[in-house]
Amino acid sequence: MGKVLGIFSAPGGVGKTTLAANLAWLFRESDYRVLLIDLDPSISLSWLVVKEQFHLIDYESKGRTITEIIRKIFDEEKEVDYKDYLISRGYPSPQDLELDLLMPDLKLTEVIDNLWINRPKRELIIDKVIRDLGLRDEYDLVIIDTIPFFDRKYTVMLIYAADRLLVPLRPTIIDVYRTQTILRSLPKASALSSDEIYSNIGLVFNMVRTTKQKESIPKYKDLMMTKLGNQLRFFDSSIGYYVSFSRIGTEEEVKGDRNTVKEKLRGLFEELREWI
Ligand SMILES: Nc1ncnc2c1ncn2[C@@H]1O[C@H](COP(=O)(O)OP(=O)(O)OP(=O)(O)O)[C@@H](O)[C@H]1O
Ligand SMILES: [Mg+2]
Numbered sequence: 001m002g003k004v005l006g007i008f009s010a011p012g013g014v015g016k017t018t019l020a021a022n023l024a025w026l027f028r029e030s031d032y033r034v035l036l037i038d039l040d041p042s043i044s045l046s047w048l049v050v051k052e053q054f055h056l057i058d059y060e061s062k063g064r065t066i067t068e069i070i071r072k073i074f075d076e077e078k079e080v081d082y083k084d085y086l087i088s089r090g091y092p093s094p095q096d097l098e099l100d101l102l103m104p105d106l107k108l109t110e111v112i113d114n115l116w117i118n119r120p121k122r123e124l125i126i127d128k129v130i131r132d133l134g135l136r137d138e139y140d141l142v143i144i145d146t147i148p149f150f151d152r153k154y155t156v157m158l159i160y161a162a163d164r165l166l167v168p169l170r171p172t173i174i175d176v177y178r179t180q181t182i183l184r185s186l187p188k189a190s191a192l193s194s195d196e197i198y199s200n201i202g203l204v205f206n207m208v209r210t211t212k213q214k215e216s217i218p219k220y221k222d223l224m225m226t227k228l229g230n231q232l233r234f235f236d237s238s239i240g241y242y243v244s245f246s247r248i249g250t251e252e253e254v255k256g257d258r259n260t261v262k263e264k265l266r267g268l269f270e271e272l273r274e275w276i
Contacts, residue, residue: 006162046103237267
């Protein structure tokens with residue numbers, strides 16, 4: 001039975017999308033069957049994986065999207081074969097092993113907003129999609145990327161859908177403060193107990209740039225555990241600052257440095273493999 005790993009965060013820009021793609025790559029190279037689900041209407045993850053913009057527009061206009069899957073399941077109550085919607089691309093470059101992807105479109109927000117108003121058990125929307133499509137039978141690992149918590153619907157749906165939740169944050173006071181505040185609000189927002197939620201969360205410090213930042217991590221961990229209890233899990237490995245693959249940007253960013261990316265993520269990847 002495959003596992004679902006959800007990625008969410010309190011502040012934006014902490015590296016969720018980059019982690020989703022690069023972790024998928026590492027798991028794929030270790031022979032896991034991996035599916036990426038992009039639940040951010042800004043299609044950052046899909047763009048990173050697909051790269052050609054006109055292909056993204058084409059898929060979107062043809063309704064080859066997770067939005068359409070959700071609409072079919074809930075509005076039309078139809079059976080859906082996810083393979084009709086799947087996009088597969090070599091990542092990080094077209095010559096690499098293919099990653100499977102379900103991409104969103106601009107209507108995702110509207111479709112989710114409507115279901116959120118009208119549906120009982122709305123927190124189970126994504127969970128139902130994963131079950132109805134049989135994704136845990138087809139994949140060893142499903143990685144879901146979302147938008148930050150400012151629209152809490154996505155985080156709540158993710159908590160119900162995922163077996164494990166990866167929460168990146170930067171080693172800064174503001175990220176620690178905001179992440180802590182959001183984690184405290186999750187039991188009320190999701191109607192689950194803090195035990196149920198926190199026992200599935202793993203926090204990882206990302207973009208650790210300076211020695212001073214690295215040294216401040218134990219202090220931040222203590223601070224958060226004092227506020228939230230020590231069932232909170234922090235990965236031992238943090239992620240340094242590095243140039244990853246990017247959809248736009250400098251040539252250096254587009255190419256990335258495969259060895260650097262692997263080296264920076266190796267620790268987290270090994271810990272995740274054990275934990276998942
Ligand atoms: N460890 C890292 N070191 C340096 N830069 C990084 C690192 N991880 C991600 N980045 C860069 O930071 C930027 C934001 O990353 P990303 O888009 O993955 O964040 P996000 O959490 O998905 O953002 P959003 O909340 O907008 O969805 C990107 O330019 C990405 O290349
Ligand atoms: Mg993102």
